[in-house]
Amino acid sequence: MAKANLLVTYDPTHPGKAKDEVKALLGETGEDPEFLQSGIEGVFLIRIEEPKKTVKKLVEICSGEPDKFGYTFKWIPVDKWSSSDIGDMSAEIRNLENKIDDNEKWKLDLTKRKYDKYSTTDLIMSLTENIGKPNVDLKKPDKIVKVDIIGEQAAISLLDAGEYLDVQKIKK
Numbered sequence: 001m002a003k004a005n006l007l008v009t010y011d012p013t014h015p016g017k018a019k020d021e022v023k024a025l026l027g028e029t030g031e032d033p034e035f036l037q038s039g040i041e042g043v044f045l046i047r048i049e050e051p052k053k054t055v056k057k058l059v060e061i062c063s064g065e066p067d068k069f070g071y072t073f074k075w076i077p078v079d080k081w082s083s084s085d086i087g088d089m090s091a092e093i094r095n096l097e098n099k100i101d102d103n104e105k106w107k108l109d110l111t112k113r114k115y116d117k118y119s120t121t122d123l124i125m126s127l128t129e130n131i132g133k134p135n136v137d138l139k140k141p142d143k144i145v146k147v148d149i150i151g152e153q154a155a156i157s158l159l160d161a162g163e164y165l166d167v168q169k170i171k172k
Helices: 015-028 051-064 086-099 120-128 167-171
Strands: 006-010 034-036 043-047 072-077 080-083 106-113 143-150 153-160
Touching: 006 015, 006 051, 015 043, 015 051, 015 072, 051 072, 051 167, 072 153, 072 167, 080 086, 086 120, 086 143, 086 153, 106 120, 120 143
Parallel strands: 106 143
Antiparallel strands: 006 043, 006 072, 034 043, 080 153, 143 153
């Protein structure tokens, strides 16, 4: 089964308008999205050709024309999927450590849905232990270790700062 490589959060009260917005915006970047079954209100799981390049383009579009983003909130490329077992997620995150240079600033950003095995704080404490890089910076990181837990699955990515779109932040 094809796995999603782009996660988009949206206003769950307007799924149709949000989906049209996603199609229009991805169309502007030359992408033809395949929507996969998410089973979660407010989250689209999408498969596209170039998720990181595409999100970088969307950051530019949003910076210039923020009104085009009326129903979507976050656009997150996904590198890997794992089970939401803390051991499995830790193993995937350990694999990312060598992709962060010692002089780069980084942070772990975690979101969880339909998951209550551990508190967010406990998860962040456990998962950050897998990265032995000294420069944690929660305000202006060079790299973001992004973990999105959706029930039994976890989407894990290592993103440069410009490869993650938070529409609300840009609109401010």
